[in-house]
Amino acid sequence: MFELDVATRHIKSRRRQTLFSVIAVSLAVGIIIIFMSMMGGYTSILIDSTTENQAHITIMPKEDEDYIHLYHGLENHIYDLEGVEGVSSYFQGEAALQYKHNAEGVLLYGINPEDENRVVNRDKYMLAGEFTSIENPGSRIVLGYKLAKNLDVGMGDSVTAQIPGAEPIDFTITGIFQTGTPLDETMAFVNIERLQDLYRSGDVITGMGIRLSDPYASEDLANGIDRETGYDAISWMEQNAEILTLLETSEGMVYFFYIIIFGISGFGVANVLIMIVMEKMGEIGMLMAMGTSRRSIMLIFLLEAAILGMMGVAVGCILGYAASAAIASIVIPVPPEMYFGMDHLPIVIEFKNFISASVFAMVINIIAGVFPARRASKMDPVEAIYSV
């Protein structure tokens, strides 16, 4: 294939231009791989922390009802559904917690800690004490570390809960948790039966959390529960629709930038090729005189674009990998509650990112090569030969 010979010689004979266009392509590929790794890391940490920290499906009372009655049957039914790993019924109420002169409004969750742990692993987030300490109906409470700080309380201290329509009642702090989310400031857990008693609600719940083996199956399953039971089942995706839409929008925006970055590198390649075509006019004319078809002339310059692209892609992938790995290893001192409990930039280095950045770059490069290649192939051989 003499076309490849001619293409490689052209590139070899123009080292400086080759170097610059390879730098342009490799920078574009490298930057995009870093972007993709960061976006991927950001997305996965956001989704992981969302699916870790909340129930995959939450069942709420029917419309116009405040409670789910006779929930034990529903609990058993849900447990039997495929893919369900845990079910936790809860009774939720608003209350004010008071310690000396400090008072804070909280969301009190009455739960069975064993069930709750199967839906969201609360044990994992305990700073002090045991989550299971509220297993038995008693005046024990587990609260968020920020809430504890705001109230200026510690383990073993006694806080007074003010519940609308009930006598103030004292709870002993037997656990403090930290999730790295705003819940640390507003959430407290007590035993479910204890809370039901205080609210004099009888054996009812205000909601039920479900954990699935596959978080992405939650949408379908929630719809199924919805239809089957008449209760309002909400998937985590529905609950976090804003975050997911935001992620999608930002992904779209990022793709827009990718196109711009690749476009710029494409112009670099096109520029080098146009210069080669101008400089090699006589040579192109002579190749035509020797019987080279217009298709072969076109192929020569497309091959040059492809070779420049491949060199850039190879260097860019190495660059992108090295830079992503370097960024991933940097520890950043940020408050954990600001960034979902992260202490370093989230980077996910994925093979598919390298593939898509490379394919994208190659396609843009070849497109960039089309104009100069067409120009070369359309030359009038007589004009080309006598241009020298």
Add this chain to the structure above:
Amino acid sequence: MSEKYIIQIKNLTKIFGDGVEIKALDDVGLNIEQGEFMAIMGPSGSGKSTLLNQIGILDTPTSGTILLDGVDVTKMSDKQRSVTRNKQLGFIFQYHHLLPDFNALENVMMPLLINGVKRSEARKTASKMLEEVGLGDRMKHRPNQLSGGQNQRVAIARALVNKPSIVIGDEPTGNLDSKASDNIYELLRRLNREHNQTFILVTHDKHMAAKTDRTIQLVDGKICEDSRNGNGD
């Protein structure tokens, strides 16, 4: 010499320009025999190169026909023209037009590779051709490492390597001093005699034209003189 004409040109007209029209060739008729060694002469702008480019099917006429070996090349598709140029025609220009990034051997191999000949075979044929033009010891040299005369020899080897039936040269010695010119002329003449290929050379050099078999004079796109020089076999 065979009576069969390898080139038959009938009523060939070429008009250039949009707006102001210039008749570069005006109803030219010309028959050339196999193995002829001929010169085309004429003042600047008389249409010499235009005629040559028509015979070399690098350009298309406004009207008229050109038969190469009995086939009308003016009706050929772009692809057929490329194939015909590769197999039947060899070109030598005033400027050698060697590919500067390739050495002498690779340059001579190029028409064979374009024709799809295997690399090893192309190398063998090309080196034989280079030896024939007296450059057996310069095969690995690039054009910038060779003299003007040597480069022109490489260009001749390249023009002849595919064994074309017609070789056209547009002032092949125009860039060379008289000694180198003579050498090139002798080389072309020898190759013409050895291979019985048809040579058509455009030249300004009367001395050189006189040594060919036949000279045609072009003036304003018309053949005004067609003479045999008595140098033939």
